[in-house]
Structure formats: structure tokens, C-alpha cells
Amino acid sequence: MTMATATAFCAAPVAIALVAATLAAAVEPPELRSTVRGDAHEVPAETRVDAAEARHIPGTEGDALKVVESLPGVARATLGSRQLVVWGAATSETKVLVDGVEIPALYHVGGLRTTINSYLLSDVTLTPGGFTAPYGRALGGLLRADTVALSQRGVHGHVAADLLDVSALLSAALGRRLHIAAAARYSWLDLLLGKLVSPKVQSYFPIPRYDDYQAKLTLALRPGEELSALLLASDDHLLRSVPAADPASARADTTDAASYRVALPYRLRSDDGTTTELTPFVGYDHTLSQTRFGEHPTRLETTAVRWGLRGSYRRRVARLFTLALGVDVAAAHTRVVRSGSLTLPPREGDLYVFGQPPSDDLNRDDFSATIVDAAPFVQGELRWRRLTVIAGLRIDADALAGNHVVPPFGNLPVVGFQRLAFAADPRLSLRLRVHRRVVLTAAAGLYHQPPDAADLSPLFGNPTLGLMQAVHATFGLSVDIHEGLSAELVGYYKELDALVSRSALPSPPLGQALLQTGSGRSYGGQILVRQKLWRGLSGWLSYTVGRSERQDHPDGPTRLFDLDQTHVLAVVAGYELGAWSFGARFRYASGFPRTPVVGAYFDARDDLYQPLFGPQNQIRLPDFVQLDLRVDRRFAWPRLALDLYLEILNVTYQRNPEEIVYNERYNQPSYITGLPTLAILGARVSF
Amino acid sequence: MRRLALVLLVAGCQPSLGPPLSLVDAARVVAVRAEPAEALPGASVTLTPLVVSPAGTVAQPRLDWSLCLAPKPTTENDVVSAACLQAGGTTPVARGVAAPTIALPSSACRLFGPDLPPEVAGAPAPRARAPDATGGYYQPFVIDFSSRLSDGRSSMPTIALERIRCGLAGASMALAVAFSLQYTPNRNPTLTPLGASVAGHAVALDQIPRGAVVNFTVGWSADSPERYPVLDPLAQTLISHREAIRVAWLASDGAFHDEETGRGEDDVLLDSANAWQAPARATIVHLWIVLRDSRGGVDFASYDLTVR
Numbered sequence: 001m002t003m004a005t006a007t008a009f010c011a012a013p014v015a016i017a018l019v020a021a022t023l024a025a026a027v028e029p030p031e032l033r034s035t036v037r038g039d040a041h042e043v044p045a046e047t048r049v050d051a052a053e054a055r056h057i058p059g060t061e062g063d064a065l066k067v068v069e070s071l072p073g074v075a076r077a078t079l080g081s082r083q084l085v086v087w088g089a090a091t092s093e094t095k096v097l098v099d100g101v102e103i104p105a106l107y108h109v110g111g112l113r114t115t116i117n118s119y120l121l122s123d124v125t126l127t128p129g130g131f132t133a134p135y136g137r138a139l140g141g142l143l144r145a146d147t148v149a150l151s152q153r154g155v156h157g158h159v160a161a162d163l164l165d166v167s168a169l170l171s172a173a174l175g176r177r178l179h180i181a182a183a184a185r186y187s188w189l190d191l192l193l194g195k196l197v198s199p200k201v202q203s204y205f206p207i208p209r210y211d212d213y214q215a216k217l218t219l220a221l222r223p224g225e226e227l228s229a230l231l232l233a234s235d236d237h238l239l240r241s242v243p244a245a246d247p248a249s250a251r252a253d254t255t256d257a258a259s260y261r262v263a264l265p266y267r268l269r270s271d272d273g274t275t276t277e278l279t280p281f282v283g284y285d286h287t288l289s290q291t292r293f294g295e296h297p298t299r300l301e302t303t304a305v306r307w308g309l310r311g312s313y314r315r316r317v318a319r320l321f322t323l324a325l326g327v328d329v330a331a332a333h334t335r336v337v338r339s340g341s342l343t344l345p346p347r348e349g350d351l352y353v354f355g356q357p358p359s360d361d362l363n364r365d366d367f368s369a370t371i372v373d374a375a376p377f378v379q380g381e382l383r384w385r386r387l388t389v390i391a392g393l394r395i396d397a398d399a400l401a402g403n404h405v406v407p408p409f410g411n412l413p414v415v416g417f418q419r420l421a422f423a424a425d426p427r428l429s430l431r432l433r434v435h436r437r438v439v440l441t442a443a444a445g446l447y448h449q450p451p452d453a454a455d456l457s458p459l460f461g462n463p464t465l466g467l468m469q470a471v472h473a474t475f476g477l478s479v480d481i482h483e484g485l486s487a488e489l490v491g492y493y494k495e496l497d498a499l500v501s502r503s504a505l506p507s508p509p510l511g512q513a514l515l516q517t518g519s520g521r522s523y524g525g526q527i528l529v530r531q532k533l534w535r536g537l538s539g540w541l542s543y544t545v546g547r548s549e550r551q552d553h554p555d556g557p558t559r560l561f562d563l564d565q566t567h568v569l570a571v572v573a574g575y576e577l578g579a580w581s582f583g584a585r586f587r588y589a590s591g592f593p594r595t596p597v598v599g600a601y602f603d604a605r606d607d608l609y610q611p612l613f614g615p616q617n618q619i620r621l622p623d624f625v626q627l628d629l630r631v632d633r634r635f636a637w638p639r640l641a642l643d644l645y646l647e648i649l650n651v652t653y654q655r656n657p658e659e660i661v662y663n664e665r666y667n668q669p670s671y672i673t674g675l676p677t678l679a680i681l682g683a684r685v686s687f
Numbered sequence: 688m689r690r691l692a693l694v695l696l697v698a699g700c701q702p703s704l705g706p707p708l709s710l711v712d713a714a715r716v717v718a719v720r721a722e723p724a725e726a727l728p729g730a731s732v733t734l735t736p737l738v739v740s741p742a743g744t745v746a747q748p749r750l751d752w753s754l755c756l757a758p759k760p761t762t763e764n765d766v767v768s769a770a771c772l773q774a775g776g777t778t779p780v781a782r783g784v785a786a787p788t789i790a791l792p793s794s795a796c797r798l799f800g801p802d803l804p805p806e807v808a809g810a811p812a813p814r815a816r817a818p819d820a821t822g823g824y825y826q827p828f829v830i831d832f833s834s835r836l837s838d839g840r841s842s843m844p845t846i847a848l849e850r851i852r853c854g855l856a857g858a859s860m861a862l863a864v865a866f867s868l869q870y871t872p873n874r875n876p877t878l879t880p881l882g883a884s885v886a887g888h889a890v891a892l893d894q895i896p897r898g899a900v901v902n903f904t905v906g907w908s909a910d911s912p913e914r915y916p917v918l919d920p921l922a923q924t925l926i927s928h929r930e931a932i933r934v935a936w937l938a939s940d941g942a943f944h945d946e947e948t949g950r951g952e953d954d955v956l957l958d959s960a961n962a963w964q965a966p967a968r969a970t971i972v973h974l975w976i977v978l979r980d981s982r983g984g985v986d987f988a989s990y991d992l993t994v995r
Contacts, residue, residue, distance in 0.1 A: 245944075245961070247951035248933050248981070295820050295931065295981060342817075343764045352764055359764050361817040364921050406812070408857070408921065506758035506768070507804070510814045513761055603766050604719045604736075605825070605848040605983050607935050607947065610765045612772055663705035665843070 043130050043429055044441040044476030045490040045526060047071050051121040051148070053538070057572055058585040058630035058647055061164070061680065064121050065106060065114035068143060070572050072490075072526040072542035073128035075565040076589035076624055079658050079674040082107040085563045087128045087492055088522030088548025089140025090348055093449060093470075096143045097135075099230055100310045101263045101281045102330065106143065108187075109236035109255050110208035112164055116232065117183040119158055119169055120214055122148040129492055130443030130474040133377040133392025133427045134312060134326055139449045139470040139496060147230065150179035150218050162682055164189050165210075177220040184213040206240035206253075224269040232261040248294040256288040261306075274315040277326075282307045289345060293357040298340030302454055306332045322381040328394075331372040334453035338460055339364040342502075342513055348562050349501060349518075349552055351595055351613050354661045354672070360606075365459040369402040371450050379427075386433040394425040396448050398467060400456070406510050407459040421466045423448040442475040455500055455514055462500075462514040471495040484532030489525070492546075496520040501552035515553075520561065522548035539573035560617040566590040567623075583630040591621025591657070600666035611666045621660065622671070627651045643684035653677045709946040711939045711973070714740035716750070716830055718935075718977040719847035720985040725823075725873040727852050728795040734847060735786040736830065737987045741939045743973045744989045747785045751831040753777035754789070755846075758798050758816070767827045767846055777829050791826055791851060800824035801856030815856035821928065821982050822917040823850050823873075850983040857920040866925055869916045873982040876911030876932065879958075881976065881990055893993035898967045905934060905976050906958035912950070912980065928952055930984075934959045935977040938992075940966045952981065965994050 054060060054067035068074055068084065075085035084106050086094045096106045098116060106114055128141040135142055151171045158169030167185035174180060190207040215231040236257040244250040263281035283306035291298040312326030343350060344358040379392035401418035408414055427445035434440055448467040455461040476490040499518030524546025531539055548561035569588040574581060596619045599612035628649045635642040650656075657671035706712065718737040726732050734752070738745035755771035756778060763769055770776040781787035796802040801815040801824070818824055825848035832845065850873055855863045882904045883890050895901055912932055916925040933949040944962040966972065972992040979985055 244947070246933050246947035246949035247954070248931055248949055249947050297820065341764075342761045346764075350762070350764065356764060359759070360766055360819040362820045363817045364919070366921050407814075502762045504760050504762050506760050507813060507816060508761060510812045599772075599843070601772055601843050602716065602845045603848075604716065604830075604845050605979070606766065607718075607933070607977070607979065609843070610846075612769065664708050665705075668705050 043127055043132065043443050044474040045073055045129070045488070045492070045528075046125060046127045046131075047528065048123055048125040050123050051118060054124060055118050056574060056581065056583060056630070056632065058583045058628035059587075059649060061162070061647065062118060062682075063114050064118035065116060065124055065145060067124055068106070068126055070540075070542065070570040070585060070587070071126050072528045072544050072568075072570075073141070073492075074126070074544075074568070075563060076568055076587060077111070078592070079656075080111045082109065082111050083563065084143065085565070086126070086141035086143075087494060087524070088546055088561055088564060089494070090561075090563070092452065093138055093140035094143060095135070095138040095141075096145070098145045098232055098261075099147050099263065099265055100144075100277075100279050101230070101232070101261050101283075101308075102137075103232060103234075103261060104259050104285050104287075105234070105257065108208060108210040108212070108234065109238045109257055110210075112189070112208065113185075113187070113210065115212050115234040115259070116145060117167060117169065117185060117212070117214055120147050120181065120183055120216065122146045129472040129494060130429065130445060131427075132390060132429060132443075133379045133394040133425070133445075134310075134324070134328060136328060136375055136377075136394050136396055136425060136447065137330065137373060137449050139447055139468055139494075147216055150181050150216060152179065157687070158183070160684070163192065163680060179218045179220075180216070182213070182215040184211070186211045206238055208236060208238045210234070210236045224271070226267050228263075228265045228267075230261070230263040230265060232259075232263075234259045246294075250292070250294060252290075252292045254288065254290040256286070258284075258286045260284045272316070274313075276311075276313050278309070278311040280307075280309045291340075291344065291358075296341065296358050296360055297362075298344045298358060299338065300340075300345055300454065301337040302334055304332045304334040304453065306330070320382055320384050322383075324377075324379040324381070324392075326377050326379075328375040328377065329373065331370070332453060333368065333370045335366075335368045336454045336457060337366045338454070338457060342460060347500075347502060349550060349559070349616075351616060353595070353597055353611050353613075353666075354659050356611060357606075357608070363459050365404075365407060365457045367402060367404040367457055369400070369453040369456040369463075371401075371453060372399040373397070373450055388429075388431040390427075390429040390431075392427040394427065396421075396423040396425065396467070398422070398450050400450070400466075402456050402458075402463050404458045405463050417463050419464075421450075423467050423469070437480040439478045440476070441478065444471070444473045446471055451500060457513075458511040460513055461511075462516070463511050465500060465514065465516055466498065468499055468516070469497045471497075484534045485530070486532075487527065487529045489527050491523075491525040493523040494521060496522075496550075499550070504553060504556070517553045518550060519554075520548065520550040522546060522561070533576075536576040537574070538576075539571070541571045542569070544568045557616075560593040562593065562617065564593055564617075579634045579636075581632040581634075583632075585628045587624065587626050587628075589624040591623055593617035594619050594621060594660055597662055597666050597669070609665050611662070622657045624656045624674075625652075625654050626656065626675075627654075640685065640687045643686070645682050645684070647680040647682075649678040649680070650675050651677065707942070707946055709935075709937050709943045711739045711741055711937050711975070714738065714745060714832070715843070716748075716832055716845040717937060717975065718979075718985050718987050719828075719830070719845070720875060720987065721847070721849045721983075722875065723872065724875045724984040725850040725852055725982065726791055728791050729793040731788050731790045732849055733786060733788045734828065734849075736845075736847075737975065737977065737989075738832070739937060739939075739973070739975055739989075741973075743939070743991070744975070748832070749783040750781075750785065751779065752781040752784065752787050752789065753779045753829040753831070754792065755827040755829055756792065756794075756798060766848070771827055771829055771846065772844060780828075789828070791849065795826045795851045796824065796853035799826055800851060800853035802853060818856075820917075821915065821930075822855075823982055824853050825849060825983065826851050848983060855918055858918050859923060862918065862923060862925060866916055866918065869925065869927075871913060871915065873915070873980070873984050874910075874913065875984040876930075876978050876980045876986050877908040878976065878978050878986045878988050879906040879908065881905050881974075881988070892990055895965050895972075895992050895994045897965055897969055897994050899965045901963045901965055902960055903936070903963060904958055904960045905978075907932060907978055907986075909957060911957075911978070911984075911986075912952075913982075915982065928981075930980040930982060932959070932981075933979045934961070935979070936961050936963070937975040937977070938963065939973040940970060940994075941972055965992075968994070970994050 051064040054064040060066040077083035169183040171181040212234040308330040314324040377394040429443040451465040478488040501518035526544040596614040598614040738748040757768040757770035830845040
């Protein structure tokens with residue numbers, strides 16, 4: 001691509017957004033409105049946001065789960081990425097649960113939308129660390145979304161459309177006991193832009209295509225007893241093709257992702273407060289990442305069949321003491337088909353610069369791995385006067401098996417592997433109300449996470465990988481200041497161990513391309529000042545300062561985590577004035593670390609330049625600053641309401657650098673910048 | 688990270704990338720032809736560089752040549768180990784020489800190929816190094832031009848890669864035998880003379896109209912794109928491939944429509960075309976064409992264009 005064409009494309013997203021982002025219609029059945037839950041939480045820094053509130057926050061485009069981007073402890077992710085970086089942990093180390101069922105990704109490919117319809121959600125809870133014994137298999141944080149209680153009467157519809165997608169929701173009460181809701185969404189951004197943008201431009205600006213659909217059925221068995229069925233499904237497709245007159249210079253990327261979950265939650269709440277919950281689920285995931293850099297093909301395809309069970313029994317066994325027993329089981333049988341360089345897809349800690357072709361080595365593997373993690377847990381809750389103590393123990397028993405312990409070689413018979421791994425994770429959480437308005441909290445615990453099935457490849461990874469480990473310690477001080485105005489100050493420290501990193505050997509032994517020799521730590525503090533709705537005003541200020549480091553090998557240097565972000569500030573404010581409401585969001589964040597390119601050499605065989613790197617992660621992208629505004633106007637009739645809104649992203653037209661890019665000789669750095677000013681005008685109808 | 692880079696393009700803006708590589712604005716090595724193009728470890732190869740400058744081809748460049756004996760770690764994404772570019776990381780083999788004849792290390796297939804190092808008792812079994820998409824392994828050479836530039840400017844080092852003939856890893860005995868029967872060591876491709884036309888009419892290279900869009904066509908001999916087998920280790924079969932051909936275009940002035948053109952391995956045509964915008968003034972322009980096949984074979988040619 002020449003300089004002239006690259007520059008010309010920059011104007012395209014602005015014009016496209018302003019022209020096309022004008023239509024939005026949604027129907028919000030009043031019966032599906034979620035309720036605000038109590039603020040009390042037992043773990044420092046746990047933040048819960050009502051879904052209805054989240055949908056009106058500027059920058060979310062009405063997508064409730066995207067509120068997580070403005071919560072404390074969450075790094076500002078690169079535009080268009082699917083990253084969820086919580087307290088310096090990798091995205092894969094933070095779990096996303098919907099009604100207790102893990103889903104593989106929060107965002108659709110491209111990061112434009114989350115994978116769950118916002119109108120089916122009740123609230124969103126982020127626990128950046130120190131979570132309690134019922135949850136595990138995560139070294140980082142925990143993001144939980146609960147689905148909304150279904151409509152108790154009538155039939156309600158929901159149709160929505162905007163620049164990105166079109167969606168529909170249907171909710172019905174089939175008698176007094178049976179309630180059902182179903183939602184579906186299909187992206188049409190590619191169709192809209194396909195009419196406006198030439199195929200050549202689309203080859204440089206790939207437009208993701210996605211869909212998702214959900215269904216929930218609730219059967220009230222007896223008072224306090226309920227059986228539900230939940231379907232969560234998501235599909236993604238992204239194709240980018242950069243043609244070239246030289247076929248060996250042509251590039252193509254394909255990303256496909258599909259995820260399906262079916263769960264049967266059962267809940268029984270007795271008159272004495274005893275609760276029994278049981279949620280079995282099955283699922284299927286498929287991901288395909290295929291890249292072709294000229295003659296260098298790379299393919300990673302995973303197909304996973306999943307099943308699991310989450311169950312708990314919680315009962316007050318004494319006046320001050322409540323006991324919870326439960327089990328959390330997750331199993332996956334994964335087939336991995338992979339070919340290409342060992343260095344692609346890249347891992348955290350890899351030296352890489354934007355646009356660099358992969359190494360030319362071509363490896364091939366086709367293997368299966370099964371990981372079954374069964375985790376019984378016990379948790380006791382002592383509530384004595386102003387003190388609450390929650391102590392728990394979780395035992396993770398992992399069975400890991402695979403069909404290859406070494407790569408296939410000639411006609412030799414293949415040998416599989418199987419082994420067990422155990423981990424005992426004690427957790428402790430304290431909450432002490434030292435004053436009517438002041439609460440101290442602290443939490444600590446041990447956490448384990450099984451390896452990624454794709455890393456068990458005998459060729460690309462290591463079949464002997466075991467559990468990774470983390471220690472969390474957090475403490476907090478929360479103050480109820482006045483009329484819904486509260487503040488919380490939290491400090492945190494995480495120690496990570498047995499992390500998976502690449503072998504630094506030129507020719508690692510068989511099955512040892514990856515080693516479990518990495519370690520790391522992250523520490524910092526955050527403050528959240530939050531105003532609940534008071535005289536029309538609501539919002540929060542969150543600020544996080546932190547540092548996250550990694551050491552790939554015990555004798556290696558300590559470096560910054562690839563997604564380390566020192567400062568993250570978000571200010572969210574909303575004001576309701578009659579039928580009008582106004583919102584604003586301001587964000588500031590430090591740039592991610594990058595490794596400087598200090599030189600280059602010419603590769604005469606491939607006719608291209610290759611970079612020479614300086615010290616790892618020694619420079620940073622410039623800081624990110626963005627202001628978003630939103631205004632809503634509601635028109636209401638007896639059975640109908642119309643909401644108009646205007647959302648303006650990046651009001652100040654800040655040219656935020658998102659990535660460093662070099663010229664072909666690697667002697668002239670520049671930046672890829674993010675969103676220009678983007679106006680989204682929409683309408684919402686509810687009946 | 689690469690996936691991240693991809694999605695950045697969804698909504699972001701890519702900045703300017705600078706002048707094209709096809710414009711020769713300083714002296715540099717742009718290609719190295721090895722003869723033979725593929726050799727056994729221990730064999731001698733003659734390396735002939737193409738050094739270009741705004742004043743034309745550098746006829747007898749004085750270059751420093753070194754052998755790199757450091758295999759690339761799996762943590763590095765480049766084509767050679769970063770140690771090859773560090774002081775003391777290479778073994779000098781020729782100094783101030785234009786086209787040296789160098790003996791390949793006898794251990795080349797163990798350092799850069801599939802030959803396994805000796806097993807150590809109690810240690811995990813070593814792994815065979817993976818080939819490239821053509822099944823090839825390569826011995827790197829480092830070419831240093833910096834100390835030879837008359838104007839004292841520094842120049843980027845150049846890496847030349849000589850394809851080495853090694854055994855076949857991961858194959859049954861029968862497949863290995865079949866492979867050795869089918870495989871023909873790579874030979875350098877051969878360029879045929881350059882043709883030029885303006886608006887569909889042939890034009891002589893010394894009669895280029897100023898400001899004209901010139902269509903160049905270059906061809907190669909019919910035996911340049913060779914066939915070769917590649918092992919699919921999972922299917923345990925040999926797959927027959929045909930070499931793709933790449934053409935790099937360079938000039939001291941003017942602008943090419945494409946910096947590289949070529950033919951894929953399924954494309955049987957034996958030529959490739961490119962358009963070039965001639966300068967708007969009368970001048971002499973130096974033009975270079977570099978032909979590369981998929982297995983590392985090289986040919987090149989230079990022309991002087993007279994723009995009138």
C-alpha cells in the first residue's frame with residue numbers, strides 16, 4: 001500500500017459513521033426492567049452496576065456489558081480489541097460468567113458489541129481479585145452477568161436497530177408458571193458499509209460480521225422453587241484480504257468464532273433462607289484463526305465440546321453462621337488443528353512489531369486434549385455484630401489427557417498422556433463496619449487456572465503443562481458519605497507463578513516449546529467515588545494506578561506486562577431532568593508498553609526488512625484521552641414510549657495513538673490513531 | 688498481537704508509510720545470488736550480490752561476509768537469530784570481497800536443519816527443526832556494507848540465506864526414499880530481456896518519453912519455476928509443488944505502480960508486468976529487476992533508461 005492510499009482511507013470511518021449512524025429503534029418492555037440490587041459486597045473492589053443504568057452510559061452504545069470499560073481496575077483496551085485486562089492480568093485469566101456459566105468471550109470479534117443482549121441482563125458485577133471459593137479457574141478477575149427476571153404477564157416485544165446491528169426480543173408469560181424470553185441480534189454493518197465503501201477500502205478496513213441469540217425459559221415449580229433453561233449463542237466472522245500484484249506479498253486473515261451454551265439452572269429457596277442451586281450446562285466452541293502472509297500460512301482451529309455443573313447448598317446452621325457447600329465442574333474435550341510458525345499466534349511477552357511477517361518455519365499438529373476440572377468447595381460465613389468473616393476452601397482436581405505426548409513421527413505409533421493435578425485454594429474475606437458510614441474490607445486467597453488446551457500441543461506447546469497459580473491480597477476502605485454518595489479506596493497485590501512462557505532455547509526438546517517457568521506480579525490501588533441517583537444526578541469517578549510485571553524464566557529479566565497500564569481514570573456522569581437526560585464520560589489512560597525498534601536488517605531472500613529490537617517493553621504508547629457525551633429525550637404514551645438519543649464519541653477529536661507502526665525500513669515510526677469524532681443518533685420505541 | 692493489529696484497522700487510521708522501497712536513494716545490497724542455489728553441507732557456494740546506488744550498479748562492491756552459526760530461538764519472530772546481528776555473533780569468512788566462494792559448515796543441517804543434536808542421557812529427546820513452506824532449510828550469511836561506504840554513512844546489514852540440502856524429518860523410510868527420488872535441488876531462475884511499451888506501442892529503453900507511463904514486461908525461462916515435493920507430516924504424503932516467481936522492481940527515479948509483482952505456483956504464465964511513471968524531466972534512470980523463486984533461487988538484471 002502506498003502512502004497516498006493509506007492516508008486517504010483515514011477519512012472513510014468518519015464519513016461512514018456520520019452518514020450511517022443515524023437509525024436506531026428499540027423496544028424496551030417495562031416488565032423486563034432490571035432492579036437495583038443492594039450495594040453490600042464482601043470483597044474489596046467488587047463493583048456491581050445495574051444493567052438499565054449501564055445502558056445509558058456514554059460510550060456503551062446501549063450495551064450494558066461495555067460498562068466494564070469504565071469500572072475501576074480495568075485497563076483501557078485498544079480500540080477494536082476484545083481485551084479485558086483487570087488488575088494487570090491477561091484477558092484469558094479473567095472469566096466471564098452469565099448466570100454462573102462461563103462464556104469464552106465478552107466481546108464479538110472487532111470489539112464493537114458484547115455477546116449478550118443487554119435487555120436480558122439484570123446487572124453486571126466485576127470482581128478484579130480476591131473472589132470467594134465458589135469461583136475459580138482464573139488467575140485474574142471475575143466478571144459476572146445475571147439475566148433478568150422474566151415478565152410475569154402479557155406478551156412483550158422488542159425490536160432494535162442501529163448502525164451496527166438489528167435485534168429482536170420477545171417475552172411472554174405462558175400462564176402463571178411458565179415464562180419465556182428470546183432475543184436475537186444480527187450485525188448489518190458490513191451490509192451498510194458495503195453499499196458505501198469500495199471493496200478495496202474494505203480489504204484494509206475489515207468489517208466484522210456477528211450474530212448472537214439467547215433464550216430463557218423459567219418454570220415456577222413451587223413458591224421459591226424455579227427451573228430455568230438458558231441458551232446463549234454467538235457467532236463471529238472477520239475476513240481481511242490485502243491483494244498484491246505479487247501473490248507472495250498478498251495477505252489474508254480470517255477469524256471465525258462460534259460459541260453455544262445450554263444451561264438448566266435450578267433454584268430452591270426455603271422459607272428459612274436455605275438455598276439450593278444447581279446449574280448443569282453443555283456447550284460447544286469453535287474458533288478458527290487463519291493467516292496467510294504470502295507463502296507463510298498459519299492456521300489455528302480449535303473445536304471444543306464442553307460440559308459442566310455448578311451446584312451449591314447454602315444454609316444458616318447457627319444464628320451467626322451460614323455454611324455453603326458446593327461443587328464447580330467444568331470439562332472440555334478440545335481438538336486442535338494447527339500449522340505455521342511457532343511464533344504465530346503470538347503470546348504475551350513475544351517481541352513483535354505491527355505488520356511484521358511471521359517466521360518462516362512451518363509446523364503441523366493435529367491433536368486432542370481433554371481437561372476435566374472438578375472443584376468442590378466449602379464456605380463458612382460468620383456475621384457477628386459489625387464483623388463478617390467469609391472463609392472458604394476450594395479443591396481443584398484436574399484430569400488432563402491428550403492423544404499425543406510427542407509429535408507424530410513417520411509411521412511410529414502415537415502415545416497419549418493422562419495425569420491428575422490437585423490444588424487446594426483457601427480464601428478469606430473480612431468485612432468490618434468500624435463506623436456507621438465506614439467499612440473496612442480485606443480479602444486474600446490462592447487461585448489456580450488450568451492451561452489452555454491449545455498449549456498442550458507436543459509440537460507447539462507442552463503436554464506436561466499443569467496448573468498456573470496466583471495469590472491475591474486486597475484491602476479496602478469504603479465510606480458512605482452522603483445521600484448515595486460513597487467512596488471506596490482499595491489496594492491490591494497479586495503474585496503469579498507457574499505461568500506458561502516460550503522456551504528460549506534455539507531447539508527446545510520435544511514437547512517443550514512452552515515451559516511453565518514464568519512468574520509475575522501486579523500491584524496498585526484504586527479509588528471509586530460513586531453517586532447513586534440523587535436529585536437526578538448519578539455517576540462515578542474511578543481511578544486506578546498499578547504496575548504489572550512478568551519474568552518469563554527464573555534467570556531472565558523482569559519486564560513490564562504487555563498490557564500494563566499505569567494510570568486509568570474514568571469519570572461518568574448522568575443527569576435526569578424531566579423527560580431529558582444527559583450523560584458524559586471522560587477517560588484517561590496511560591499507553592501500553594511497547595518494545596522499541598533500534599535498527600533493522602535486510603533479508604535478501606524474502607526482499608524485506610526485519611526489525612532489531614531494543615530492551616523489551618521499554619517505551620509506551622502515548623496517553624489516551626477521550627470525552628464522550630450523550631443526551632436522551634423520552635416521549636411517553638399509555639402503551640408506547642419513544643426515546644431519542646444522540647451520542648457523540650471523542651468530542652474533542654483527540655487523535656489517540658493505538659499502535660506504533662514503522663515504515664518498511666523500520667527507521668521511521670508513526671502511529672495508528674483511533675476513533676475520530678463519531679456521532680450516533682438513534683431512536684427507541686417501547687410498548 | 689497480530690490479531691490486535693488486524694482489528695485496529697477496523698476503525699483506525701493508518702499513517703503514511705514513507706517512500707517506497709523500489710526507489711533507490713542510497714547504496715544498498717538488494718539481492719544475493721548463490722551458485723549453486725542449493726548445496727549440501729560442506730560444499731562451496733559462490734555468492735554474488737547486487738549492490739545498487741542512485742548512480743547505478745556498484746560494479747565491484749567491497750563487502751564483509753560472515754557466517755552465522757546461531758540457530759534462531761523460538762522466542763524470536765525474525766528469519767534469523769538476533770545473535771547474527773550482534774557483535775561477535777558471527778564468524779568472518781571474507782573481507783572486502785565482492786563475490787566470495789564460501790564453504791558451508793558441515794554442521795549446517797544440525798544447526799539450521801532437521802538433524803538432531805546428540806541425545807543426552809536422561810534429557811528429553813531433541814526436536815527436529817521445522818522447514819519452511821517449501822520444505823527448505825537455510826544457512827544465513829551476514830553481509831556488512833557499512834565500513835565500505837565512501838561517504839561514511841552507515842548501512843543496514845544484509846542477510847543472505849543459502850538453501851541447504853538436508854534429510855527429510857518425520858517421514859517413513861518409504862517416503863524418504865520416494866522423496867529423494869523425486870527431489871531436484873533448486874536451480875536459480877533465469878531472466879529474459881525486458882520489454883517496454885507506452886500506450887500499447889513498444890518503446891526502446893533509450894527512448895522513454897518524459898512523464899510517460901511505461902509498461903514493463905519481464906519474463907523468465909520455462910524451466911525457472913521448478914517442481915518439487917514437500918512432505919505433509921500429518922498425512923504422511925508427498926505433495927508436489929511448483930515454484931512461485933517473484934519480481935522486485937527498483938529504479939533510481941520515477942515511481943512503479945507495484946514494488947513487486949509475480950506469479951503464484953498455480954500460474955503457468957512466464958512473465959510479469961509492471962507500470963512505471965517516468966520522471967518529468969530528461970534524465971538517465973537506472974533500473975534493476977530481481978527475480979526470486981520460492982526456494983531461494985535468484986537472478987537479476989540492470990538496465991539504464993534514457994528519459995527524453
